[in-house]
Structure formats: structure tokens, C-alpha cells
Amino acid sequence: MAPSAGAAPSAGTSGSSIGENIQLLVDRPDGTYCFRLHRDRVYYLSEKLLKLAASVPRDSLVAPGTCFGKFTKSQKFRLSVTALDFLAPYAKYKVWVKPGSEQSFLYGNHVLKSGLGRITENTAQYQGVVVYSMADVPLGFGVAAKSTQECRKVDPLAIVVFHQADVGEYVRNEDTLT
Template identity: 55%
Template sequence: MTLGPLCLVRPLTEAETKTLFSKLANYIGSNLVHLVDTPDDPHVFRLHRSRVYYVREEIIRQAISVPRANLISLGICLGKFSKTDKFRLHVTALDLLGRYAKNKVRARSSCSLGVRCRVISRRLVLSLVQIWIKANGEMPFLYGNHVVKAHLGKITEDTPEHQGVVVYSMTDIPLGFGVTARSTIDTRKLDPTAIIVFNQADVGEYLREEDTLF
């Protein structure tokens, strides 16, 4: 789709797509296919002011007539590219990460996007990893702190080090996401104050960073 001159929203380049998909696959594994192959309700990835959005095609068509200065956001903001082309997932992506990390859906055998599916094919073997924290660990996490062993409720078995994980409450409510500091095996040997998950984003950011998040 060609967008009008008023709305500077563009498709991602192949390099940007590869970077984005690599980051997403670290959290949701092969379920990434269900974001890129949506024939019943077509969605696309679009870049606007360095931020990547996951948007219904219908909304993109409506956004064509919106002046760039007036367009604040559209669809789901997944994150932002830095000036050095590094991509950081934002907490606004948590709804998708939580949904697909929890629901271990079998990936489709084919994908209508061709080259984009080949871009992510190397990451499809990743397992889905989750962590649940105890009630007394929720508030520290929502204030931006890392997860320590004392607050760990349970974690997916055989989780490796530096693996992306979605963090849930013990009642299965997504609270944020992060990266494991240690493997599951190493975690068992640590003392209660040791960090086991580095906080990458949490829902507390909606209050702490409300002026800059969108």
C-alpha cells in the first residue's frame, strides 16, 4: 500500500524486519508466525517516528489522510529503534507477548509473506519461556526492579541464560517481560537475593513514563 504525503508511515526495510522479528522471537518463539500471517484479519508492521506499530490494514488506510504532526499512534506500539538501529521492545507490546508466550499454538506449515518468513525461520525453534512471581514480588517488579530468587514462584523448565521471558503474577496476569540472568539449573544454586530476571519492561511504566511512552 502506498501512503499519502501527509502521513509519513512506512513499511519496515528487510534489515529492520529482521531485527524486529529476532527480538520478538526471543519471547514468543514460533508463535511469531501468527503475527505475520493473518489472512482473516490482515495486520502489518509499520514505522512512524522510529516506533514500530502492529496495525490492522484497515487502520492504515484511514491514517493516510492524517497529517504527520497530528498522528500520535496507531495500532499496537511494539517498540522503538534507536539512532544506532537497535530495537527496544516497549511495555505496550506486552499484550501480544503475553498472549503468544502463554498460548503454545502450533505454527502453520506455510506463510503468505514469503521472504519475511524466511527472515524468521532461524528463530522458530525457540521454546516459549515464562516466569511467575509471588505476590510479594509484584510491587518491586512494577517499580522497575529486577526479579530476585526470593520472589520466584515458578519458571519454565530448562530455561537458558539470556532468554527472553514474559513475567506473570501467580494468577496468570502479565506484568512485564525481561531477560533471564541465569539458567534454570543455575538458579537453584543461588541465594534468595540473587537476580534471576533482568527487568526490560513492566506495566508500572504506564505511570512512571507516561510523558514519553507514546
């Protein structure tokens, strides 16, 4: 894998979910990590692993690190659920869903106001959020359909978080996650 093939997640994806904390993903106490583009997918890996991957022919390389997401045919970046464990600890904006709504979210549905447990104060509309269970277990990603203030006064059947990715994809889409 060529070092010049670097890419960072675009704004509106993980950058909007964790903000300036993205620097904490690169400069870690256990070494320096980086983002690399390989076959329309963005991978997160240590520089040590990057050097080892450079000795493998590009055609034979399946996944040099953890897949953070991929670029669609229209060149938009789509965040993958495989990035959840790395992004959740640094998320600036969070949404907690009630236990009765967890399964619905894990089947790929949006979060309704009736299933909203809590939301981070001052979350703006269309802000990237990490969705948690009430037990603080990260379940996936989404985009706030309503701001925190709007969530307080909307109808119980209104969508408050648009679904992007969830841990249920490990089962539903296991063959396409690499």
C-alpha cells in the first residue's frame, strides 16, 4: 500500500461526530495511526502495520486495517459500522435510545421521538451522532433529524435521528463489511 494513498474521512461523517477529537485517533499513546485509501475504502491502521502492508502486492491486499467507510460511486463518503468502536469514545454528540427502541434501530430503522431516551444538549439539526443504548453501549451512527430544542416539542412519531449504520449490520451484511 503506497503511503501517498492517504485520505481522511470527509466532513459530515466521522469529523462531524467527533470534531477536533479526530486528532486523538491519529496521535495515540501506543503509536501513530493513519487513514489510508484502498479500493474506494478508507482504512485506519498503525504506521507499523502500514509498513508491513507495503510488502504485500496491492491486488492481494484485502484489508490493511479497520475499514472506517467507503466512497460511493457518486464520491460521497459512507461511514461503516466497523468504525464505531473507535469513534464512540470521542463522540461530541450522542443519542440514547430506550430499551424498546433498540431492536428497531438495530434492524435499520430511524429513531422516533417515542424511542428517544436522552440527547446531548445543543445538538444541531443534521449533526452526526453516535447512538447508544440506555446502558451506554454504542449501537451505531446517525444524523440528528431535529435539534435538541426541537426534540422537546415534536410529535412522538416524528423521526429524531436518521439511521446510518448499526451493529446489526455485522449479521445482515457480513459479506460486504471488508
